Amino acid sequence: MSVIDLITRVDSICRKFDKYDVDKQAELNVSGDDAFARLYAVVEAELDSTIEKAESVASAKNRAAVVAINAEIRRTKARLLDEIPKLQRLAMKKVRGLSREELEARSDLVSALKDRIASVPDGTTTAAQPSSNGGASASTGIKFNSNYDGSFDSDYFQNTEETDRFRQEYEMRKMKQSAQDEGLDVIAEGLDTLKDMAHDMNEELERQVPLVDEIDEKVDKASSDLRNTNVRLKDTVNQLRSSRNFCIDIILLCLVLGIAAYLYNVLK
Amino acid sequence: MSSDPDKLVAKADKLTKLTLTRWSADWRNATLNYEQAANAYRVAKKYEKAKDAFEKASKGQEMLTSPWDAAKHMESAAALAKELGNWNDVADLYRRASELYVECGRAQPASDALGKAARAVEDHLPDVAVQLYTDACSLLEEDDKDQMAFDLYRALTAVHIKLEKYTDAAAALLRLGLAADKCNASNSQFKAYLSAIIVYLYANDVKAAEKCYNDCSQIPAFLGSDQGRCGSRLISAYSEGNVEEIKRVAQSSTITHLDHAIIKLGRKLPTGEVTAVKAGTEEGEGLDEDDLT
Numbered sequence: 001m002s003v004i005d006l007i008t009r010v011d012s013i014c015r016k017f018d019k020y021d022v023d024k025q026a027e028l029n030v031s032g033d034d035a036f037a038r039l040y041a042v043v044e045a046e047l048d049s050t051i052e053k054a055e056s057v058a059s060a061k062n063r064a065a066v067v068a069i070n071a072e073i074r075r076t077k078a079r080l081l082d083e084i085p086k087l088q089r090l091a092m093k094k095v096r097g098l099s100r101e102e103l104e105a106r107s108d109l110v111s112a113l114k115d116r117i118a119s120v121p122d123g124t125t126t127a128a129q130p131s132s133n134g135g136a137s138a139s140t141g142i143k144f145n146s147n148y149d150g151s152f153d154s155d156y157f158q159n160t161e162e163t164d165r166f167r168q169e170y171e172m173r174k175m176k177q178s179a180q181d182e183g184l185d186v187i188a189e190g191l192d193t194l195k196d197m198a199h200d201m202n203e204e205l206e207r208q209v210p211l212v213d214e215i216d217e218k219v220d221k222a223s224s225d226l227r228n229t230n231v232r233l234k235d236t237v238n239q240l241r242s243s244r245n246f247c248i249d250i251i252l253l254c255l256v257l258g259i260a261a262y263l264y265n266v267l268k
Numbered sequence: 269m270s271s272d273p274d275k276l277v278a279k280a281d282k283l284t285k286l287t288l289t290r291w292s293a294d295w296r297n298a299t300l301n302y303e304q305a306a307n308a309y310r311v312a313k314k315y316e317k318a319k320d321a322f323e324k325a326s327k328g329q330e331m332l333t334s335p336w337d338a339a340k341h342m343e344s345a346a347a348l349a350k351e352l353g354n355w356n357d358v359a360d361l362y363r364r365a366s367e368l369y370v371e372c373g374r375a376q377p378a379s380d381a382l383g384k385a386a387r388a389v390e391d392h393l394p395d396v397a398v399q400l401y402t403d404a405c406s407l408l409e410e411d412d413k414d415q416m417a418f419d420l421y422r423a424l425t426a427v428h429i430k431l432e433k434y435t436d437a438a439a440a441l442l443r444l445g446l447a448a449d450k451c452n453a454s455n456s457q458f459k460a461y462l463s464a465i466i467v468y469l470y471a472n473d474v475k476a477a478e479k480c481y482n483d484c485s486q487i488p489a490f491l492g493s494d495q496g497r498c499g500s501r502l503i504s505a506y507s508e509g510n511v512e513e514i515k516r517v518a519q520s521s522t523i524t525h526l527d528h529a530i531i532k533l534g535r536k537l538p539t540g541e542v543t544a545v546k547a548g549t550e551e552g553e554g555l556d557e558d559d560l561t
Contacts, residue, residue: 071439071483
């Protein structure tokens with residue numbers, strides 16, 4: 001029996017025995033007139049499921065799962081907090097069949113619900129580990145720590161030919177430096193793009209691996225089935241042929257016996 | 269066998285209707301007739317009748333306990349409904365096809381059907397499209413085929429961004445990150461996290477972006493990655509109120525490698541006032557000093 005069959009059978013059994021499900025019946029019996037009670041029940045059910053999710057965070061080993069669940073919890077909290085003002089307005093309305101104390105109790109219920117929603121833990125208290133290593137190394141641009149800046153004071157030293165040449169070379173290099181910087185920037189961007197493409201290719205290949213494995217298995221099974229069938233077919237055809245020969249043999253034998261008997265009768 | 273599709277459909281209908289002389293419907297021949305009629309209608313471009321014929325053919329295949337063929341016919345019917353522009357029909361037919369695929373036990377074609385449906389209706393019925401995408405993703409995740417879910421999550425995010433529901437878009441991106449983590453696709457995972465941070469910043473929700481960044485930093489590999497560094501630069505630029513820095517980071521190549529929709533959001537950063545956050549952090553430091561003394 002496959003999983004699908006199990007699932008469909010369990011579904012039909014559940015449907016059959018729904019009328020014995022106490023919780024479900026209690027849900028259906030919630031009074032339809034009282035909008036407050038309905039909305040309150042809905043909000044409370046959602047709050048319960050959110051609290052369950054929050055508890056599952058504590059047991060989740062996978063950090064990425066924690067991140068995703070926390071985001072969901074935060075979103076649901078924001079949505080529920082939006083519903084609270086609506087609930088408060090409904091609480092103020094007088095409904096027939098309800099005493100004054102119950103009316104006041106309702107507003108208390110609403111504020112209690114609001115506190116409960118706000119207190120659901122959503123992992124906001126954990127601070128980031130200091131990203132000092134990452135931040136420091138991400139310095140933009142290559143800075144040459146030059147203190148000179150071409151402000152040569154001629155009082156300090158005499159200009160010989162050599163220093164003149166050095167100074168000229170230095171200034172030429174400084175001009176070329178910005179061109180070099182730009183070139184290096186372009187190369188860096190190109191490398192970034194290449195790296196990203198390589199990563200994507202890697203992931204795509206990893207995605208294809210199980211698919212190709214599946215194809216391999218299926219093709220193997222198909223070819224072995226085919227070989228089996230071929231062998232059996234050959235056997236069957238051989239049998240058929242030889243049985244036909246066998247029949248021909250018997251017929252010819254009967255013919256010969258018939259002719260012999262006839263001759264025997266004639267000669268007797 | 270007459271090639272007139274109307275006659276074929278009439279004959280097939282007669283075969284399936286139970287009367288005094290016919291006590292059990294002959295589904296095999298009826299299905300054959302329906303299929304031929306449907307193809308003839310499609311060639312003649314009579315889409316409405318072709319869609320009906322495909323639906324009946326699919327029902328016939330179901331009766332013959334062949335859910336795979338039934339699902340295929342449902343999909344053809346849904347494609348024709350798309351031509352007609354009946355968006356509700358498209359969604360329903362694709363859903364039915366996906367259920368039939370699940371009956372066969374093949375989750376991949378089931379989620380493909382839902383994906384096609386979502387793509388068809390996303391312009392006209394975006395909420396329905398959101399629901400379809402979410403169902404398709406959960407189908408794949410149940411079957412441990414998370415890799416295929418990436419594209420669906422990205423499309424879901426694009427729909428949310430179009431509807432300007434930024435919290436939903438960010439939540440979808442975080443689920444993408446979760447799926448990527450399950451199959452160790454770290455590059456996609458980190459790109460998803462960076463995209464989520466950008467979406468929060470675009471919605472001008474700096475607190476949420478910071479919280480998101482803190483959450484994602486729990487994963488050590490993210491901190492040291494390109495995307496993590498870019499995210500931290502963005503967050504620090506926002507907390508300093510440095511508009512130039514924000515613009516510079518937004519132009520950087522790391523952001524360029526993300527999805528188109530996210531790149532567009534990134535280029536439009538910063539939205540709204542950035543300087544307010546600075547005052548908030550100073551206040552916080554004052555309180556801390558009080559606590560120590």
